[in-house]
Amino acid sequence: MRLWVIAMAACNASTPPPVEPVPYDGVTTCGAAVLPPPHRQPPLPEREPVPSFVAPRSAMPDIQGDMSSDVVDRPIRANSTRFLACYMHSEQAPGIRVTAHFTILEDGTVAGVEIHGVAEIMDRCICDTVASIRFPVIGERTTVTYPLVFD
Secondary structure, eight states: HHHHHHHHHHHHOHHHHHHHHOOSSSSOOOOSSOOOOOOOOOOOOOOOOOOOOOOGGGGGGGSSEEEEEEHHHHHHTTTHHHHHHHHHHTTTTTSEEEEEEEETTTOOEEEEEEEOSSHHHHHHHHHHHHHHHOOOOOOOOEHHHHEEEEE
């Protein structure tokens, strides 16, 4: 009996303040909180078709040296996505023609790149891309004029 009195005295000593009843709004919740639905992005607007990198037959490269046009064309085509990125980044209208003049050295590296285009940002990007391309080693210098057409 004595234990009960001590426990009762301890409870009475720290009685919390009365809690005001919350009016019932007709909704009962329990368990874990429900997250709100994710924010939905509005649909993207219709986009114009992505331009493609094209080197039509009428615009084949002019090659001064023993390297065939297929050997020159393969590494250029392999980098077509990089050329396309240059075009897209510059926000130019379709139908752009850029001409790249460069020399393929004996070891397959590129030197003396010169770009004749329409926008400095695009031309710089294309110049850097052409300069980074490695061609097959043929043991002699080859000078190339390569048209790039973006439709």
